[in-house]
Amino acid sequence: MKILVCISNVPDTTSKINFTEGDTKFDTNGVQFVINPNDEFGLTRAMWFKEKQGAEVHVATVGGAQTEPTIRKALAIGADEAIRVNAEPTDGFFVAQQLAEVVKNGSYDLIIAGRESIDYNGGMVPGILATLLDMNFVNTCISLEVDGTNATAIREIDGGKEKISTSLPLVIGGQKGLVEESDLRIPNMRGIMMARKKALNVVEPVDASQPTQDQKFEKPAPKGPVKLVDADNVGELVDLLHNEAKVI
């Protein structure tokens, strides 16, 4: 089995968010970038397939040279090869078109992407990618088993979960649950040394449409101070929720 894990390079989850250039650009100043958490679960699941069932695992990202430390980390964790499409990922459809080209050139059986990137939260790359490639697709995937070309997946639905049977070639939008959090890997020295010898192929983007454009960003309005209610006067909270907030 040949697996492609799509990696998004995102601000670390504790990042403070600021904008520059008249609120038209995300301010990367002082921000640490990491593998998108949803993708990290997928990458670890891919490692599991590699170790337990035998698979070749490649990672791909669409991004500038500044994303290389993030994909190097994926190589250090155990991916065999990396591909970076040299383009700014400003629109999900655009990214999906670039990744579709990578998939066509690499003939992958399984493509693991994250259900969404935690920066722009578009959540569209895996579904568009699957449709462009005419592959099966399961979103918000929390469990994946592959037996030959048959696949069984569990996806999270509102209020529960759904078990799905499908077949390869398959694209999933994965998340926490694909592996246990305690199984996520931190690159060790040996992995880091080995990663240096692995191929990181930079390819130029193909012509693609860009159907959306962010014109301007904005931060949420600052919040007023919290209204504290005395622990001995819980009834007042009920009152406030009813008469002031009007939510009960």
Add this chain to the structure above:
Amino acid sequence: MSVLVYTESEKGKFKKNAFEVASYAHKVAQDLGTSVTAVTFNVEDNASLGDYGVSKVLKISNDQLATFNAKAYASALAQAAEAEGAKVIIVSSSADSKFLAPILTAKLNGGYVPNVVAAPDSTSPFVVKRTAFSNKGFAHTEITADVKVIGVSNNAFGAVENNTSATVEDFSPSLADDAFSTKSIEVDKVAGKVSIADADIVVSGGRGLKGPENWGMIEELAKVLGAATACSKPVSDMGWRPHGEHVGQTGKPVASNLYIAIGISGAIQHLAGVSASKTKVVINNDPEAPFFKAADYGIVGDAFEVVPKLIEKLKEFKAQNA
């Protein structure tokens, strides 16, 4: 040229979000000087959509579509959009809508913007406001593609009554076998429990509750309020609560009207996923807990004393206001 809306249903009944997305579609249709066409799947009684501004219903009755199937539903919606010449398609932000919207977008070669929190800033150019950076910011995004797919955030627009009368037409999409290449084999849903996505009120517990054996009072509070239960990430990681209840940046997003956080510190990753909720209440014994900075109302106190009292007061309130 109408605005098309995908109205979700379950077992023949509309979900709450169906009326919200219909209302949103009505607003967009007004701005564009056109009308709203809804697509419904296996719903017999479609008249209620008229109350929310829908003037035409394309009614699909098809046993193969009895349970949700993203690819097949997307294919049906794409055919409806083409039949209606619809250039704007409105969906919700449920797990199902987020599953099918990208497929639909790719089929129609459109532009998709999810997590939209307000009526369009303008329709020419077409610009919508959406959340980004896990609710730590907003983006105003222009959709330049001919076909525009908009995912409306839960509770962001609300259901708005607009008395229209809806005509109903049968619609039979042609579905190739390939549309069913993923098959649902089992759905596991706790019956009678409010889901986080549908809930107006969410009651959430954190590590401060010390163990799963203490969740009885969280469930009781939720029951009194007709709320869904949720938890912070460590709580689900430790197996105190099911994974599906974990909310936050890497868990489920919450956009309820009321979010009550009990024994949750308010780490940035937790806040990111719940800050879209309108009113936030925090109960925590540490006055320095960061959550107090993000909350509207707070009680500094021991959850084990405060929550039972709150349940009691709410029961009294319910009895008086019944």
